[in-house]
Amino acid sequence: MSNNQKDEVHRLAEVFKALSNPNRLHIFLRLVSCCPPGTKCSSDAAIRRCVGELGRDLEIDPSTVSHHLKELRRAELIRVERRGKNILCWVDRETVLGLANLLSGGSLPTLLEKETGSMEEKANDRSNF
């Protein structure tokens, strides 16, 4: 087994680990949620919420929320940006859809090389496990 492959699996495991804590997952799901029941929604409409709002009614300390957001950011599952006193968060669609593709039978590099390879290269890459 190549070291490169090991690294790829390791990186992917970190993404899953970021979603493995109930509180952290809850925060993430609030960002993933998009349209209210029955309505259409543009797939480009990114939901952005501030940190305080995300932790609200989860009954955990603000510092813990902050810690969780850092993990999600490290995994590239979300992105953040300061807006005045607040810090806005939204999901990184590319990473999330890459994950979905992998679980649907897509190849691993589709997720991991998201910033380097072209779409065509990704579509033809079938180096599965």
Place this chain on the structure above:
Amino acid sequence: MSNNQKDEVHRLAEVFKALSNPNRLHIFLRLVSCCPPGTKCSSDAAIRRCVGELGRDLEIDPSTVSHHLKELRRAELIRVERRGKNILCWVDRETVLGLANLLSGGSLPTLLEKETGSMEEKANDRSNF
């Protein structure tokens, strides 16, 4: 936030946790892999491998492999069955595709109520977070 919702998130977090360890994820990916590059493959062709084969060249103790498989089974990501001296493993497609659907923007219950609700009920359920 309802207790029911909390339970659902908790269960989902366990599924992700099962994929959060590099070795365990590697084992899982070997089961997910299906067709060699460039070939078509029936989506119903379940890959089944025995425990020993799965741990091969991962350089971890057989007892550790066994432990990891138990976690994957607990998360309903794989299924197992004894065949003579061996124990065969294959992925639980329903759980995996449910995960993929969730990450593609589907609702949470699609994954979690996989054994109870009908397909139609699932398609109409938009109780997002």
Place this chain on the structure above:
DNA sequence: TTGATTGTTTGACATATGTCAAACTATAAA
């Protein structure tokens, strides 16, 4: 500048996790 809001960092600690080794169980073959 002072005070109020929002969020982050650090330190501490209890709990969970991954791993191996050794003992054990189940099946098949001789």
Place this chain on the structure above:
DNA sequence: TTTATAGTTTGACATATGTCAAACAATCAA
């Protein structure tokens, strides 16, 4: 029955993780 093969369970232990509290930093309003 005895032996070999395949996998599981248990015990032990080092490391990682989640959480809170307290101190800190950044921005805005008065």
